[in-house]
Amino acid sequence: MTPKFKAQAGTFESSDIMVLIEPVTEETGRQIDISSTVMLQFENDIKTTINQVLDELDIQDVHLIAKDKGALTPTIKARVEAAVKRSLGIQEGTM
């Protein structure tokens, strides 16, 4: 599936993560940008988790921007999933 809309999920609260999705043209692949306000040490961990969710939802072409505030893996999963579903138009949300 390919995201159709700009969408976001998450907050800037501590222990949370803000996930933004931008649609890209097909066949461009995944572009994942991660910024953590405090530490980039877990960039790979976070990226792995994000890729897992994208795999599960079968998303190949997407630009995903994540701003981490110390979220744990279950939170990251939930936020990415919500953002993707919103970008697919299958879940309500704010943008």
Next chain:
Amino acid sequence: MDDVLGKILAARDKRAVLRGEISKSGMASLSLNFNIPGYPKSDEKIHLCFQKVLSELKRHLLSHRILIDSSKEHCATDEAGDLFLVPILDGNCVIEEIKQITEKFEENHTLGRLLDVDITNAQGDPVSSGKAKTCYYCSEKPALLCMRQQNHSYTDIRKKINADIDKYLNELSREQICNDLAAKALKSLLHEVALSPKPGLVDRFSNGSHDDMDFATFLNSASVLSVYFKEIANYGFSFKHENLKEALPELRRIGLLMEEDMFRETKGVNTHKGAIFLLGFSLFVSAYLIAKQRFNYHSFVDLIQKLNGNLVERELGRKLYQTKQTHGEVCFEKYGNKGRGIRGEIQAGLPCVFENAIPVLERHLANVEADDKLLQKSLTHALLALIANNDDSNILFRKGVDVLDELKAKAQLAMDCFGEEDFENRYSDLINYCESNHISPGGSADLLAVSYFIYSLANYHS
């Protein structure tokens, strides 16, 4: 998705919306929340603690002249825990300075990393200091590292949080209770001396039977003593030793210090020696019992007695000072039990206070907001009850047993017609009798102060 996580994330979303609304109106915002791992994020105790920290934070902001719009404050507890969120009123403060000031609050607070004060600027972006905070649990590694690697179990962290909150709340209540006890001790001294007219005693309008002290001497003396009241209360509140008598040397040390200060202030006149003794023990014992939530008259008397043991035999039976006998020693030698004085009163568990004075105070003051007039009336009544029953060793020493008995009888006569037409005459009689014979029932005045002090602790009864 895990139901609990879903609820927490939904609650966070709501917070973000609230923050967004404030920034949409062009204002920066400030929030307070607790970093509580696991679930639930709040409970009764955490909530209480949150309220206390919030009061401190508001005081901190106001004292740094950071103005918040209290009319738009949001304070609620949800799945994400307790939250306080408020717009910052546009002052001359730079937002980064506000951030620094709130960080100082976090750093200096005993709960430290548990609290989180966040600033969001008017554009809706979080203001960060860029500092990596250390872990609340181990205080070694960066907080985010321990969090992501889950270095500490939720159970362990929650245990530490619980213990830290207990400590903090206990510290707060100690401070509040000891302040209150110290204020009440001073109040009791002031109301005692202000009570007018009094037989033979210094009051607002008369020096009674005294020519070496007046109203001002008492106010001065009470002022220097008041400095020590909180110290004694704190000592009692925090006293942990099983044997209460272990407290005696320290209590005596503070008492001696108070006496020295009193004599320095009054230029050698004994205004409050008895009061120091009585209030000192009473402050210690009441603070000790209130800390254990065991304060009531029965346990108070019990501990006063335990603390002092056989004070009469121990102290009056042997000479404490080698140079000369004290008045108390002379009286005990001459009059036996009737001359036991204040030590005897303490050893017997303050019967004058609990059987004579406090019941009178209760009768007048229970469930009413006492104004000066009512207070004067009830304290006069209580003072008579004390003079009529107290074997004041000071009067015994100076005037002998016949005068003491006559004084007690006169006080009883006045007491018997309290509230009746005849009372004014009888009370004037007593006052004239004391003044013309230079009698000063100072021991009863000390007992009045301590009775009022103990009575005023009624709200601590458990």
